[in-house]
Amino acid sequence: AQSVTQLGSHVSVSEGALVLLRCNYSSSVPPYLFWYVQYPNQGLQLLLKYTSAATLVKGINGFEAEFKKSETSFHLTKPSAHMSDAAEYFCAVSDQTGNQFYFGTGTSLTVIP
Amino acid sequence: GAVVSQHPSWVICKSGTSVKIECRSLDFQATTMFWYRQFPKQSLMLMATSNEGSKATYEQGVEKDKFLINHASLTLSTLTVTSAHPEDSSFYICSASNRAGLGEAFFGQGTRLTVV
Numbered sequence: 001a002q003s004v005t006q007l008g009s010h011v012s013v014s015e016g017a018l019v020l021l022r023c024n025y026s027s028s029v030p031p032y033l034f035w036y037v038q039y040p041n042q043g044l045q046l047l048l049k050y051t052s053a054a055t056l057v058k059g060i061n062g063f064e065a066e067f068k069k070s071e072t073s074f075h076l077t078k079p080s081a082h083m084s085d086a087a088e089y090f091c092a093v094s095d096q097t098g099n100q101f102y103f104g105t106g107t108s109l110t111v112i113p
Numbered sequence: 114g115a116v117v118s119q120h121p122s123w124v125i126c127k128s129g130t131s132v133k134i135e136c137r138s139l140d141f142q143a144t145t146m147f148w149y150r151q152f153p154k155q156s157l158m159l160m161a162t163s164n165e166g167s168k169a170t171y172e173q174g175v176e177k178d179k180f181l182i183n184h185a186s187l188t189l190s191t192l193t194v195t196s197a198h199p200e201d202s203s204f205y206i207c208s209a210s211n212r213a214g215l216g217e218a219f220f221g222q223g224t225r226l227t228v229v
Contacts, residue, residue: 032217036220041225042223043119043206043221043222043223044208045220046217046219049217051217088154090156090157094218101159101208101210101218103156103157104156105156106155106156108154
């Protein structure tokens, strides 16, 4: 079975500061891991995904995440926050078939001007 | 990336009526579709998983007679909220995956349902 835990339901950063959103996973099989962003009243947009290739994954909008098996983590980072990054972020894990997909509880990112 | 279209984006209906939400994969064949419900400021709650041509698998606590899911083709799944009540008001999101998608699911833009 797979699951994800997102530490911190709310994160606030200043514009230009580092963004770090935490995600830890649990999986009985090699996982595929994803980060999604959701803006108000919209669906989810894929930021990046890890599918057992490079452990450091670069995504859209300057985000990246590193898969660390020893720490069972897949934290999302961005060197410099922009006002437009304010949104809800979800970490998700799936098995490799795409038949099971589990989301974390989400982290709301606020960017302070 | 693959595109999933969900329709309608917004719907308001009266209590007791039924509402159908469509989820279409526009440029790929979706072997599996998922329906989620999202309450304000909360994560997505998986309601059911459907594979084309077979009955949907509902998560515990989800009433299958109230939330009817049909996945008649590889590009279309529908969720019908029957005899809607105000407590059914929510944001509903579908996603679709295929076996070639490396375990990735592609999401629709969501449907805001308000029952008055």
